Amino acid sequence: MTVTETLLELEDQMWQANREGDGGFYAEYLRNDSLAVSKYGVMNKAQTIPVISANHNPYVKTELSGRQVLVLDDDNAVVTYKVDVTAVVQGNELELPSYASTVWNRTGGEWRVVFHQQTAL
Numbered sequence: 001m002t003v004t005e006t007l008l009e010l011e012d013q014m015w016q017a018n019r020e021g022d023g024g025f026y027a028e029y030l031r032n033d034s035l036a037v038s039k040y041g042v043m044n045k046a047q048t049i050p051v052i053s054a055n056h057n058p059y060v061k062t063e064l065s066g067r068q069v070l071v072l073d074d075d076n077a078v079v080t081y082k083v084d085v086t087a088v089v090q091g092n093e094l095e096l097p098s099y100a101s102t103v104w105n106r107t108g109g110e111w112r113v114v115f116h117q118q119t120a121l
Helices: 003-020 023-029 045-053
Strands: 030-038 041-044 059-073 076-089 092-095 098-107 110-120
Touching: 003 023, 003 059, 003 076, 003 098, 003 110, 023 030, 023 045, 023 110, 030 045, 030 098, 041 045
Parallel strands: 030 110
Antiparallel strands: 030 041, 059 076, 076 092, 076 098, 098 110
């Protein structure tokens, strides 16, 4: 599997984990010093895992499009795309599209998220 294929698959798994409240995925794949920036603010790994585990992001659908992978070197890459999110908030379905970028780093043969950023549209 190529770096591009691997990282696109991991991005899909990350969004699935988000929808399912699977904090275990984030515990495994976020580097200890990782950061995420979104409309919810800046969160580190320790803050992210409980939020995901409690499923505070009630996403029922996430569709990624326009995905691109910029391989910086053998162990670093950036994945960018548009994500169309459908969330249920107070019983109502809301469309929450964003542009997103994830910086991945491979250490010891394992890919980990260093940084993830979302810009709401």
